[in-house]
Amino acid sequence: MSANSSEPILRAVGVNKSYGALKVLHGVDFHVLQGEAVGIVGPNGAGKTTLFGALAGSFPITSGTIHLQGADLGGTSAAERCRMGLARTYQVPRPFLGMTVFENVYVSAMSGMGANSARATQKAAEVLEMSGMMPLANRPTAALGLLDRKRLEVARALATGPSVILLDEIGGGLTEAELTELVDLIRALQSGGMTVVWIEHILHALLRVVTRLVCMAEGRVLAQGDPREVMAHPEVQAAYLGSSPE
C-alpha cells in the first residue's frame, strides 16, 4: 500500500468479538483515512455488520481497540460515539415509525449535534433537501416504501453531523435507477469531505464510489487495497464469489 501521511480518522486494531463459544470477529484490523471512501465486501456471515456494530458501539467488543480521530472509544456508548461524529445506518431500516420523516431527522439532529430546536429544524431541512426527501417531510414514516426508508436511514445518520458515516447495505432491494440516485448522493457526501465506509453486495454500485476495498470472510480481513486488485485476489474469489482458485 502506498504511504499516506494523514492519520486514520477511524482505526480498529485486533478487534475480537465472541458470543459465548462462537467467535464472530478474529483480530480484525481496520482503518479509514480522513475523506476516504472504503467498501467492505464478503459473503454472508463474514462479520461485516458485526464489525459495524463494534465500531458504532452497539455492543462491547471482547478485545481490541477502536480510535476515532485519535480518541479511544473503549467504554463509550453508541450514543456518545454518534455525538463524537460516527454515524451508522442499519441493513434493515429502523425508522422511528410513530414519527414523521421530518421528526425522525429532527430528533437525530437535536441529539447527535446537540442542536437547539431552530438549528435542528434547519439541519433537518438541509438533509432532507440533499437526500431528495423534502416532499415527504411531513409524511408518517410508517407509510414509506423501501427506497424511502433507506434514504431516511442515510438522512437520519447525516442529520447527526457525522465526520464518518457507516452505511450497511443501503443498496439492497433497490432498482437500478434508485441505486443510481443513492450512488450520486453518497458521492456528493464524499466530495463534501465526509468519510464513508460502505458494506455492499452490489459491487458495481460500490465500485463507483470507493477507492479502497476490504474483503472479509469468517470474521477475518482477507484482503484490502485497490478494489480491482482485491476482487482479483484468489482467496477473495474463492470466499466471495464461490469459485475455487486455479
Next chain:
Amino acid sequence: MTKAQIVAHILPMPAQDRRILIAALALLAVLAVLPLMASALVVDKLTYLFILIMFAAMWNLLAGYAGLVSVGQQAFIGLGGYAMVRMVEAGLPPFPAIFLGALAAGVVAWIMSWFVLRMKAGEFAIATWVIAEAIRSMVSFDPLIQGETGTSITALNAYAPEMRRLTIYLLSLVTMTLMIWGAWALLHGRTGAQAQAIRDDEEAAESVGITTFAVKQRIYVLASIGCAVAGTLWLASAITFQPRTSFGVQWSVFMLFMVLVGGIGTFIGPILGALLFFALQEIFGDFGAWYMAGVGIVAILFALYLPNGIVGLWLNKGRAEPLSMRKLLSQDR
C-alpha cells in the same frame, strides 16, 4: 454553493388547538370558582375526577410517549401516601406533606430506575408490579401502619370539613393543571422527541446520539412523582391509609383503561379516557360486581371497534389529532 438557501421552520399551533386551549382555560376558570355554588358531593366527585386525569396523563407519559409499560405505578401512590403518613406523624402539617411525601416517592423511583429501566417490555412490566408488592409488604411491617389495618391521618381532622374539602379541591385543580402543562412542555421539547424515538426503536435511538437511559429515567421519575402526588391528594380526601388499597394493582388497571380507551400516545386521549372512566364509575358504581363487568365490556368494545380510543373518532374521519405533538415542517426559499 449553487443550491438555494433553505429556510425552514416548524408550523405554529393549528387554529383548532388554539381554540381547544382557550376553551380549556375558560373551563379551568369556571372550575376554580365552582365550589362557591356547588354541593359538597359535587366538589368531592370533581376532586376525584382531577386525580383520575392526573393518573391517566402520567401513565400516558410513561407508556404512550416513552414506551415504558409499567404495571407498578401503585408503588408510588402507596409510597407517597406512606411518606405523607410518616411526615405528619413526625409533626409536619398535612398539606405540605402531600407534596413532600410525593417527592420522597420520587427519590425511591430514582433509585428503582437504575434496576427496572435495564429491563425491557414484559420484564419491565412484571418487575414494576413485583417491586410494588414487595414495598407494600415492607410498609405493612411498620408498627404505625399495623399490617393491613392501616392508619388515619387524624391531623386532617383539625381542619373544618368544608375548609379541608375546598383546599384539597383547589390543590387538585392546580396540581392537575400544572401537571398537564408540564407534560405538554416536556413532550414538545427535546425530552419528548427523544422519548418518542426510544418508544419506537431504542437501539436506533441510541445510534442517533440519544442517551436512552437518561431520557427514560427522567420520564420515569417525573411520572412517578406525578402518580405519587395524585395519590397523596387522594389520600388527603380519603384520610385512611391502608397498604392494600394504596398499593393495589387496581390503580394501574385504572390508568391502563383510561389511557387505552382514550387513545394511547395522544395528548388529549387519556383526559377523555378519564372522563369516560369517571362516568362509568358513576353509572355502574352502585351495581357491585356489575360495575367491573361494565368497565370490562366497554374495554372489549373499544378494543374491537375503536382500537385507537376516543381520539380514533377524529382520526378515522381523516381529521388532525387534537393537541397533537406532531411537528410539521414548513419551508420557504
